[in-house]
Amino acid sequence: MSSSKRHGPLRRWIALASILLMLAAPAVRAEIVLVTAMDSAIEALSRDEAEQLYLGRRATLSARGALILLDLPSGPVRDQFYRLLTGKNPSQIRAYWSRMVFTGRALPPTESANVSDAHRILLENPNAIAYLPATYAEDPSLRVLLRLE
Amino acid sequence: MKYRLATLAAIIAAHAAPVSAATDAITFSGFGTLGAVLTHSDDLQFRRVGVEAPGTQSVDFAPDTVLGVQTNFRLGDSAEAVLQVLSRETPKNTYTPRASLAFLSYSLSPESTLRAGRLRLPTFMLSDSMLISYAHPWVRPPVEVYGLSPFSDLDGIDFFYRRRIKDVDVELHPYLGRSQLDIVQTGHSSLSHLRGLNIGLSSGALTLHAGYARARLDMRWGDPFTSRLLDALQSAPGGEHIIAKMQGSDAATSFTSAGFQWDGERWLLIGEYAARRAAAFANSAYGWHLTVGRHIGPFTPYLKLARTIQTSPIISDQLSAGQPALQRFNASRNGAQRSFGAGLRWDLRHDAAFKMEFARTHTDNDSWGAFFPVHHLTRVSDRTINTLSVSIDVVF
Numbered sequence: 001m002s003s004s005k006r007h008g009p010l011r012r013w014i015a016l017a018s019i020l021l022m023l024a025a026p027a028v029r030a031e032i033v034l035v036t037a038m039d040s041a042i043e044a045l046s047r048d049e050a051e052q053l054y055l056g057r058r059a060t061l062s063a064r065g066a067l068i069l070l071d072l073p074s075g076p077v078r079d080q081f082y083r084l085l086t087g088k089n090p091s092q093i094r095a096y097w098s099r100m101v102f103t104g105r106a107l108p109p110t111e112s113a114n115v116s117d118a119h120r121i122l123l124e125n126p127n128a129i130a131y132l133p134a135t136y137a138e139d140p141s142l143r144v145l146l147r148l149e
Numbered sequence: 150m151k152y153r154l155a156t157l158a159a160i161i162a163a164h165a166a167p168v169s170a171a172t173d174a175i176t177f178s179g180f181g182t183l184g185a186v187l188t189h190s191d192d193l194q195f196r197r198v199g200v201e202a203p204g205t206q207s208v209d210f211a212p213d214t215v216l217g218v219q220t221n222f223r224l225g226d227s228a229e230a231v232l233q234v235l236s237r238e239t240p241k242n243t244y245t246p247r248a249s250l251a252f253l254s255y256s257l258s259p260e261s262t263l264r265a266g267r268l269r270l271p272t273f274m275l276s277d278s279m280l281i282s283y284a285h286p287w288v289r290p291p292v293e294v295y296g297l298s299p300f301s302d303l304d305g306i307d308f309f310y311r312r313r314i315k316d317v318d319v320e321l322h323p324y325l326g327r328s329q330l331d332i333v334q335t336g337h338s339s340l341s342h343l344r345g346l347n348i349g350l351s352s353g354a355l356t357l358h359a360g361y362a363r364a365r366l367d368m369r370w371g372d373p374f375t376s377r378l379l380d381a382l383q384s385a386p387g388g389e390h391i392i393a394k395m396q397g398s399d400a401a402t403s404f405t406s407a408g409f410q411w412d413g414e415r416w417l418l419i420g421e422y423a424a425r426r427a428a429a430f431a432n433s434a435y436g437w438h439l440t441v442g443r444h445i446g447p448f449t450p451y452l453k454l455a456r457t458i459q460t461s462p463i464i465s466d467q468l469s470a471g472q473p474a475l476q477r478f479n480a481s482r483n484g485a486q487r488s489f490g491a492g493l494r495w496d497l498r499h500d501a502a503f504k505m506e507f508a509r510t511h512t513d514n515d516s517w518g519a520f521f522p523v524h525h526l527t528r529v530s531d532r533t534i535n536t537l538s539v540s541i542d543v544v545f
Contacts, residue, residue: 048313057311057318057351059227060259066226074499087353091447091496092412098544099284102180103269103277104231104250105309107221110173 031134032081034146040126042067045145051085053129056097056106070118070130071109081131084148176221182282184213184289184540192527193520195536197292198299211238213289213540215280217249227256237280240331249280249302262309270303270328271347273423274358274408283542286417286449286494288506291438292519293455296484297425298404300328300340320349328364335371338430340364340402354413358406358421366402368430370395374481374525378474391475393429394464400429417442417449426460432483433460447497453490453508459483459516479515480530486518487511497541505539 034050036042042061052058053069060067072078074090082093100106112118118130123141137144186195186209197212215237222230233250252266269277275290276298282289289295305326312319324347328340345362370376379395382388408421417440424435434457442451462469462479469475492506512518514531522529 048316052311052313052318055318057313057320058259059256059262062259087414088412089414089444090499091444094499094544095284098180098281099278101178102217102219102233102281102284102544103271104219104233104252104254104264107176 031147031149032077032084032131033134033137033144034129034131034148035122035136035139035142035144036129037122037126038141038143040128040143042127042129042145043143045129047085047146050146054082054085054109056100056108059106066127068121068125068128069109070121070128071111072115072118072131073111073113077115077131077133081148174223176223177219178221178545179216179218180281180283180542180544181216182213182280182540182542183210184282184538185210186212187537188520189535189537190532192523193529193532193534194523196519196521197289198296213282213538214238215282217280219250224253229254235280240333240336260311263306264308265306266304268303268305268307268324268326270298270300270343271307271322271324271360272298272300272345272362272404273360273406274410274421276301282504282540283502283544286419286440286442286451286504287453287492288504288538288540291436291440291453291455291488292484293436293457293486293488294406294421294423294438296457296519297423297434297436300330300338302328302330303343304328305343316352318349318351320347320351322347322349324362332370333372335369336375337369337371339367341367345404354411356410356412358408358410360406361404363401363403365398366400366427366430367398368396368400375478378478381474391464391468394468395478396430400427400431402427402431413444415444417444417451424460430463432463432479434458434483434485435460436484442494447495449494449496451492451494453492453506454488455490456487457485457518459485459513462515476515481517481521483513483516484518485513485516487513492538500545501541501543503539503541505537508536508538510534510536 034045049061079090082088088096097108101108112121115132118132122128122130136142187207188195195209195212217233217235219233224230230253231250234246235249236244236246238244248267250267252264252268254262254264256262271277273294278284279290279295303324303326305324307322307324310321325344327343330338332338341364343362343364345360347360350357379392382392403426406421406423411418419440422437426433436457438453438455440451440453442449463482464475464479469479488508488510490506490508492504495503497503510518511533512520512530517529520529520534
């Protein structure tokens, strides 16, 4: 009886915490991280640089040579990424990139087959940057450069 | 010497080394539009640019149909070669493919790129992407503005400088070169000593554009009507003064434009003003367009208003007074008109869009606007003409 009294507040806390976690879960899933390999020379990436890179307004980061910018195939993660970073919806991004490509201004990021393919390319190329679901933030082989939420 | 060459080769190889299988050295892409224009008038034809071969069918596929294929060759870390071959109806009434882009580009720094070769001439806000219909909400960018500059190639060099200041991306785009253009039948025109500067500002959904260019215009007409007129003028007293206004070399020409685009989550707003001034061979005129659209899922319905106004004709009113042939020449080279349009873009899939647009156009009383008579004696000026355009655009 006394034990149940002692555990009462704890249970309430656990219940409250699980509700909060459940509420927070969709937000966690919607969060996206920009990552590079842990052994990459790229140590920082500002939001401005990320936006410029993924809009083809710059091709490289300063004086670090060529960069491999990775894209995911069409789908919710990609749509969410561009919405968070550039504020553009999928149709707007495609229209925007068609103008960039066919006026010869820039080439779009390299499309990987899926999330695990992007992960593989990152590990093989220290000069690659990709965006991945936030669950990859815990991956010890990756370095988080920027969080988008 | 050999040693030096070997060192150079090693340096180049070392530079090229980081390029892995993840980024292809060669990239293929393309775009296409299948478009049809129905002019609701048996005796008139729509023409997109004043120099194209007019069609003869009431449903015309020529103005908007286009296919372009592009190859990008990566040459090391900071250089690239681009070749784009394009097929659409030419003023000579063929679909012979031609190079619309063929240039080498070099990134001097992350912010700046130098390009040389055949480029797109960025006269007005959307000139360099005029044929990439997928990039735009309309079936075609409004002829009231884009008809003012039929030139599309830039053979020369251009330079991009981009820089982010606070949250605004600033783009400076100076260019230099020349441009050539075939005109119906045996006509030919060119811009030489062409130099221009575009300034672009982008922040979030808003893009602003300002541009200015000047050049020397050469013109040689080749259609039978104008050839007969020129022959007749040659033997007429004082005719050479009129001929000197119609065709020749080195007429000072300038193009000015300013525009904006707001492409937000819900609303789409696009507006632009553009002017062409020519000392001879082409009229001086200005135009504007304004579009309001609304994004509703994959649909973007829009309304469009546009206007072209002539400021001075090719042959002055004094000289052409009482001369129907001269007035006809002036009117046929005058795009002055007003139009109201309602259209829809429907993003069918991630790589295709369907569009349709209804437009009601009124040509000015001394102008053929964007139309051409099927029969020689048909009146084109001061008429109200309905057109319906549909297109499917793809990118691959």
